[in-house]
Amino acid sequence: MNKKSYFHEFTKGIIKENPVLCLVLGTCPTLAVTTSASNAIGMGIAATLVLVCSNAVISMLRKVIPDKVRIPAYITIIAGFVTIVQMLVKAFSPSINDALGIYLPLIVVNCIILGRAEMYASKNKVIPSILDGLGMGIGFTAALLCMGIIRELFGCGTIFGISIMPVKILIFILPPGGFFVFGMLIALANKLNSKKGKKAADSPCSGCPMKSSCSKSESNAATDCATNGTSDKLNAGTADNESKSKGAIKC
């Protein structure tokens, strides 16, 4: 791999495949912690750290981890790094720890991290995986920061605590404001993408690592044909289904 493609691995996550605005992954922290710009940065950095470390380790172990148990193995690795980050944040920045609260340990179930592990780190060498994690993490942080600035500016009239506007629209800080700003940002991303002739993000599922079993469950429930055969397949782990429909979800 030459320098140019390394650079590509790094930059693709920032704009072209932005995990939040284009792949619509990790919506929970995106909506929950973006009430202020500084919280958004704290969350972004914490998630980036976990993403880089877990990508590196998973990529190193990609030949060791058996295929059948890889999802539990990934979750364990990710949970280990989340615990480390949690302890670091608690020690060095207690105020961020209080502001992020429950959402800091919930990085474990953030689909960006599991998604990158599944789609990238498990198939690529260590250095590209680290660059991919770093790029995705920066893209995540940038999107969070963007939302945090908008919500803080309209909701409190400040940015990073510095007063800018005298008008405050409290609703932007409250949960409905989170949904609204996120919807508008995705609409903007869709508009920009459609100018370039790219397909817009239409569902939160397209980038989700659990997508295949999810769509399966949807069609199963719809036609009510949850026969033993299909359930068995699901039982064997989402792993098999995922690898089968990987071509379809590739994004």
Next chain:
Amino acid sequence: MLIKSLAAVFLAAILTENYVLSKFLGICPFLGVSKKLNTAVGMSVAVTFVMVISTAVTFPIYTYLLVPHDLGYLQTIVFILIIAGLVQLVEVVLKRYIPSLYKSLGVYLPLITTNCAILGVTMLVLQKVDSTTLYNYTYIHAIVNSLGAGIGFLVAMVMFAGVRQKMENCDIPKSLKGLPITLVAASLTALSFLGFSGFVDKLIPLS
């Protein structure tokens, strides 16, 4: 007093502290599986089921195993592994003993391991034990709280499925189509839940 406080915890979990619309937990299934009413109900029932069981297991493990041995920092890693194991176990047990229930819920179970609402509920319940001074927050409260959280998820999903079905035939601007308009609708649904703030305290005064 116990029943009164249980009722307050239950209602608060459904209305004022709705996990989807005010705590942003479980947004992925909320946006992804709410297109049709029957899948929305199936998913929420499965989530409620797993929420209650995992709280019932993680609460004693945290209080009687992790805390006395000074291992509180292992909470995240232990909980996610317990939930993952539990989901598998529930699947096997349901399949063997209650096949009819397995038929309706089984397909949703593998998805639930990485649902942040489950891990979120098991952790938030424990935070409440430390922070609640108003009344003695016990194991029963924790179970009732997670049951309420599940029902709250169900209420939000069913409401939202209705909203989305109404939206199906609307004329929507091109770049708002799909996810953006869904999020705006979610915003309005969340706004309606803001109306419940303070409702439970008025209804069941505890002090």
